[in-house]
Amino acid sequence: MRFNDGCDPEHGFRGAEYAKSLRNKEYEITEEQFELLYYACQYHNNKRMAEDKTIGTCWDADRLDLGRVCIQPSEDFLYSEEAKFIVKENKWKELTKFENKIEMSMMKFWKKWFC
Numbered sequence: 001m002r003f004n005d006g007c008d009p010e011h012g013f014r015g016a017e018y019a020k021s022l023r024n025k026e027y028e029i030t031e032e033q034f035e036l037l038y039y040a041c042q043y044h045n046n047k048r049m050a051e052d053k054t055i056g057t058c059w060d061a062d063r064l065d066l067g068r069v070c071i072q073p074s075e076d077f078l079y080s081e082e083a084k085f086i087v088k089e090n091k092w093k094e095l096t097k098f099e100n101k102i103e104m105s106m107m108k109f110w111k112k113w114f115c
Helices: 011-022 031-042 053-063 079-086 091-096 101-114
Strands: none
Touching: 011 031, 053 079, 079 091, 079 101
């Protein structure tokens, strides 16, 4: 759970706690599955690579969404070959669409000065 799209180093932990608060209310998974989900949420912005396929897939999804804050994802931080292909072929840009050039310019300004 992010407070904003800027510098928010605790958002991973808050997201993990939020997932915990919804468990058995909004979704049901095993304890083992939940431990993977919690870890993936908590550490997605603190760890470079995942060894577990489930965690790696979660992190790939998050990193492929970095275009929303004008950051190009790096193949070096992706787990799956599919995600690496998306970056290599510049298809990640299709995942984040800005409504207009003004919105893109404002995001670049914001990123430069506030993060």
